Amino acid sequence: MRQFEVPAYAAVSDTGFIFLGNSGETFNLNEIGKEIFDLIRLKMNTEEVFKEILDNYEVDRQTFERDFEDFINRLLSYGLIKEI
Amino acid sequence: MKIAVTGLNATDNPGPGIPVMRSLQEGGFDDLKLIGLIYDSLEPGIYMDNAADVCYQIPYPSSGLESLYERIAYIHSIEKFDMLIPTLDSELYGFVKLEPRLNALGIKTFLPTLDQLNIRGKDKLLGFCKANGIHVPKNTLATSLHDLYSIPSDFTYPVVIKGIFYEAYIANNFEEATGFFKKLANKWGYPIIIQEYIKGSEYNVVALGDGEGGMTGAVPMKKLYITDKGKGWSGVTITEPALLEISQKVISKISWKSGMELEFMKSETTGEYYLLEINPRFPAWVYLAPGAGQNLPAAMVKMAFGEKIKPFDHYTIGKMFVRCSWDLLADVSKLAQISTLGVLDNGK
Numbered sequence: 163m164r165q166f167e168v169p170a171y172a173a174v175s176d177t178g179f180i181f182l183g184n185s186g187e188t189f190n191l192n193e194i195g196k197e198i199f200d201l202i203r204l205k206m207n208t209e210e211v212f213k214e215i216l217d218n219y220e221v222d223r224q225t226f227e228r229d230f231e232d233f234i235n236r237l238l239s240y241g242l243i244k245e246i
Numbered sequence: 247m248k249i250a251v252t253g254l255n256a257t258d259n260p261g262p263g264i265p266v267m268r269s270l271q272e273g274g275f276d277d278l279k280l281i282g283l284i285y286d287s288l289e290p291g292i293y294m295d296n297a298a299d300v301c302y303q304i305p306y307p308s309s310g311l312e313s314l315y316e317r318i319a320y321i322h323s324i325e326k327f328d329m330l331i332p333t334l335d336s337e338l339y340g341f342v343k344l345e346p347r348l349n350a351l352g353i354k355t356f357l358p359t360l361d362q363l364n365i366r367g368k369d370k371l372l373g374f375c376k377a378n379g380i381h382v383p384k385n386t387l388a389t390s391l392h393d394l395y396s397i398p399s400d401f402t403y404p405v406v407i408k409g410i411f412y413e414a415y416i417a418n419n420f421e422e423a424t425g426f427f428k429k430l431a432n433k434w435g436y437p438i439i440i441q442e443y444i445k446g447s448e449y450n451v452v453a454l455g456d457g458e459g460g461m462t463g464a465v466p467m468k469k470l471y472i473t474d475k476g477k478g479w480s481g482v483t484i485t486e487p488a489l490l491e492i493s494q495k496v497i498s499k500i501s502w503k504s505g506m507e508l509e510f511m512k513s514e515t516t517g518e519y520y521l522l523e524i525n526p527r528f529p530a531w532v533y534l535a536p537g538a539g540q541n542l543p544a545a546m547v548k549m550a551f552g553e554k555i556k557p558f559d560h561y562t563i564g565k566m567f568v569r570c571s572w573d574l575l576a577d578v579s580k581l582a583q584i585s586t587l588g589v590l591d592n593g594k
Contacts, residue, residue, distance in 0.1 A: 171485060173564060181482075181564055182484075183484055183485045183563045183564060184484060184485055184486055185447070185468065185484060185486075185512075186447075186449075186467070186468025186470065186481075186482045186483075186484040187447075187468075188470075
């Protein structure tokens with residue numbers, strides 16, 4: 163089980179636009195990306211995120227875990243989240 | 247308060263004159279009158295409604311200091327302006343040399359010394375940075391085409407070929423380097439700077455030095471959009487203590503007096519900031535500074551008049567600028583007036 167946090171220098175709009183105040187870089191999240199990002203911001207761990215998404219979307223756990231891993235790795239590589 | 251400002255060439259390679267004027271207009275000065283000093287009768291700033299109250303043509307620096315001084319003295323005899331702010335690299339040496347005579351006329355300035363100007367020059371930057379523990383790209387000064395043959399032993403392509411005052415090109419091979427070398431040598435003279443190419447993102451800082459080693463203010467910005475001339479067409483303020491620390495160090499070491507722009511490249515591979523250039527004046531994007539809470543041009547004017555300015559300790563993060571291309575319409579009589587009489591009163 164892993165847990166992440168969003169750094170203080172990341173400003174996120176309601177529409178999924180992210181501005182990194184330390185580098186000036188900007189990113190756009192799609193709808194489901196924004197939803198997962200918001201769950202991370204709420205300090206949910208990976209199990210809690212899985213439950214939330216699997217309860218609300220028609221997706222099997224294996225598929226979601228794989229996609230989630232890809233997504234998380236991207237967020238980490240861009241400095242949009244940190245593992246705690 | 248009457249202030250004369252140069253650099254009204256608001257083109258795709260813009261001078262800082264118009265943004266300096268806009269900053270001063272928001273600086274809280276009583277009865278501000280802005281006098282544009284222009285070199286070319288088609289500098290766009292002349293025709294802007296909300297910029298200079300009156301514009302005067304002045305001679306190019308190549309005409310010699312004496313003719314420049316005489317023209318400035320003549321304009322001063324009419325306008326009785328209080329301060330002069332030169333904003334272009336190529337004219338600064340002349341104005342610095344004229345500073346005592348301008349001051350004697352009653353014209354305030356806030357300029358670096360010749361030594362300060364020289365220390366931060368493109369040809370001296372490497373030594374300055376190395377002596378002060380600041381990351382800087384390797385460079386060599388070329389005074390003949392023959393020097394280009396040493397590139398393979400000193401650097402790997404691509405390299406950056408830079409003019410002593412303006413312009414820089416990325417050369418991917420010897421043939422390209424030769425072409426850029428000739429172009430820059432013809433335009434700006436020697437030496438030509440051959441600089442290691444650092445791949446990464448561009449960051450700039452606008453800062454103001456008080457002349458006693460203090461940094462009155464500084465605002466860092468990331469370029470969001472860069473034109474084919476390498477000019478930032480859009481940028482956003484960021485929080486990056488490392489950039490401010492380097493800027494503070496530079497200003498402190500030189501005891502810089504005036505506005506300044508520091509250009510950095512953040513290396514994609516090391517994450518370190520490399521100082522590419524120190525420009526000895528406010529940049530063309532300086533209007534972002536008052537937009538973010540630090541009116542550095544206004545602070546500079548106040549310091550020139552002896553006011554003690556408390557250093558700025560805050561700016562807004564995430565304030566952005568986007569330049570635009572906007573056609574101004576004017577009657578040709580304005581062009582006739584400025585090009586024949588050398589003066590245009592905008593009648594504000």
